[in-house]
Amino acid sequence: MSEITDPSKEELSVDHMNQLEQYAAATRTKVLASQADLDTKDKVMDEMLLWCKEQGNIVVLKSATILSADPTSRTVQNCKSLMLSKGIHPAQVYAATPAFIGLIIASGHEEGAAKKQKVEATVSFSDQQRHLRDLVYEAVLQGVSDIHIQVRETYAKIRMRQHGELRLYAEWSEKLGREIASVAFNKETDHATSHFNPLIPQDASMPLKIQGKDIRLRLASVPAHGGFDMVMRILATGEERLKTLEELGYTSNQVEIIKTAIKLPFGAIIVAGPTGSGKTTTLASCMDLVEPTQKLYSIEDPVEKVVEAATQVPVNTEKEDRSFASMGRAALRMDPDVIILGEMRDEDTAHVMVRASITGHLVLTTLHTNRATAIITRLVDMGISPVLLSDSSVLRCLICQRLIPVVCKHCAIPLRNSPKHFPSIAGWEAVLGADVINSAFARGLGCDKCNRTGVSGRSVCAEVIWVDETGRQFIQKSDTLGWEKYLLENNWLDFHGRAVQLIKEGKCDPFDAEKVVGPINASTTANVYKYQ
Numbered sequence: 001m002s003e004i005t006d007p008s009k010e011e012l013s014v015d016h017m018n019q020l021e022q023y024a025a026a027t028r029t030k031v032l033a034s035q036a037d038l039d040t041k042d043k044v045m046d047e048m049l050l051w052c053k054e055q056g057n058i059v060v061l062k063s064a065t066i067l068s069a070d071p072t073s074r075t076v077q078n079c080k081s082l083m084l085s086k087g088i089h090p091a092q093v094y095a096a097t098p099a100f101i102g103l104i105i106a107s108g109h110e111e112g113a114a115k116k117q118k119v120e121a122t123v124s125f126s127d128q129q130r131h132l133r134d135l136v137y138e139a140v141l142q143g144v145s146d147i148h149i150q151v152r153e154t155y156a157k158i159r160m161r162q163h164g165e166l167r168l169y170a171e172w173s174e175k176l177g178r179e180i181a182s183v184a185f186n187k188e189t190d191h192a193t194s195h196f197n198p199l200i201p202q203d204a205s206m207p208l209k210i211q212g213k214d215i216r217l218r219l220a221s222v223p224a225h226g227g228f229d230m231v232m233r234i235l236a237t238g239e240e241r242l243k244t245l246e247e248l249g250y251t252s253n254q255v256e257i258i259k260t261a262i263k264l265p266f267g268a269i270i271v272a273g274p275t276g277s278g279k280t281t282t283l284a285s286c287m288d289l290v291e292p293t294q295k296l297y298s299i300e301d302p303v304e305k306v307v308e309a310a311t312q313v314p315v316n317t318e319k320e321d322r323s324f325a326s327m328g329r330a331a332l333r334m335d336p337d338v339i340i341l342g343e344m345r346d347e348d349t350a351h352v353m354v355r356a357s358i359t360g361h362l363v364l365t366t367l368h369t370n371r372a373t374a375i376i377t378r379l380v381d382m383g384i385s386p387v388l389l390s391d392s393s394v395l396r397c398l399i400c401q402r403l404i405p406v407v408c409k410h411c412a413i414p415l416r417n418s419p420k421h422f423p424s425i426a427g428w429e430a431v432l433g434a435d436v437i438n439s440a441f442a443r444g445l446g447c448d449k450c451n452r453t454g455v456s457g458r459s460v461c462a463e464v465i466w467v468d469e470t471g472r473q474f475i476q477k478s479d480t481l482g483w484e485k486y487l488l489e490n491n492w493l494d495f496h497g498r499a500v501q502l503i504k505e506g507k508c509d510p511f512d513a514e515k516v517v518g519p520i521n522a523s524t525t526a527n528v529y530k531y532q
Helices: 007-011 014-026 046-055 074-085 098-106 112-116 125-141 174-187 252-263 279-287 324-332 347-358 374-381 422-432 434-439 469-476 480-489 495-504 510-517
Strands: 058-060 066-068 093-095 146-151 156-162 165-172 202-210 213-224 227-236 267-272 296-300 310-314 338-341 362-367 395-407 455-466
Touching (some): 014 093, 046 074, 058 074, 058 098, 066 074, 066 098, 098 125, 125 213, 125 227, 146 174, 156 174, 165 174, 174 227, 252 267, 252 455, 267 279, 267 347, 267 374, 279 338, 279 362, 279 395, 296 324, 338 347, 347 362, 362 374, 374 395, 395 510, 422 495, 422 510, 434 495, 455 495, 455 510, 469 480
Parallel strands (some): 066 093, 267 395, 296 310
Antiparallel strands (some): 058 066, 146 227, 202 213, 213 227
């Protein structure tokens, strides 16, 4: 397993770092150590690239800004003289870490034939492995969930998804983008059996360590016109403990329903939601509630969050005998009390879920749907009859969740004071009432606490259904509309109701809520739509 260490600690002595910080303080700047400290379009200056490569500890950007690991040295003066001889007026000199300077130099475009050279021909894997680690390290520090590398004929764009929103992190050369993707697939994955091929879809998992903590990433790539896209999803960051359902954002009533279902000896608990909605995290928190006296088997692709109490079985979807369905059937022969199917992807896996439930096992699994009641529709579409689903031994609890950004409490502003929100306030107030609007907050401009995003994290917004006798009658008739009406009449909390609660509590910006539940206005909440 590979090891990631803090680049600043790895390459800088304490004295060296102190010198850089003293220079930064004297010039009223800061020590640059990350691409986030620069304008993403400010790349290395071609005219100075070869000279900077020879020096190794200095780089000049297109803005004529100079970054140096030794900003008070004669090398900086020589750099300025060389720039002036080329008709370039030097700009500000910044202190920067050697690792960051090395990354910028590596991302520069080379002249002539070297500029067109592909990664397959010659590549310094040791350098690119370090750049890959620097990139992952930076993402983990920022709480990023996905790293997107978009490689095209003349550039590579790096985007990072933070709190569900994709932001541009850096623009690199096409060459460096290909090298990073190649080394990730060829050198770092669990089963690097073939060379990276950007012309076909590929996926893999990658284990790393950050300061002694296990990190797991899932890699996927697809070909694109002019290049390819690669996404690295950060599955686990070595957290010491799993979050509780309350910490994830479930209400006390919803938690009580889930805990009651987990205490039952058999039946299925299904967690649904779109891709990236935190289903796996919720499933891991549910697994943590299982009694230690019970035997728990978890079938996953890949294993994301390590749960000590469970036997976690990885599957291989490329091999028929190691699919979710086949591994689930194998687990049934291992005397389990609880079975977790990481995802119901096909009819075979759905039948394993039903079989396990009716033979006396508690089953937890995930599914891709948009509403809790739509889980029934999806299962019927996968070949499970409504009559079988309405059996009291099968479905116990249905959960559907999405994630809503939580406004940063340090820079949030009252909703009524936000010019951006003012045109929508009247419509919201007509539906939600003045009390909700008066207590609501909007995203601020951002601060140091939230990395200028205006968001401090994300909260689960969920629908949780306890499948009772009346519910099973609606399931048998596949009457999801009638079921939802019945649930709402009995004070069930749907997505809309939970989003309103979060707005009223001052945790959620109404614009963010609308991205989850749709527009909040009189037309969408009316039973009959009034055409103009």
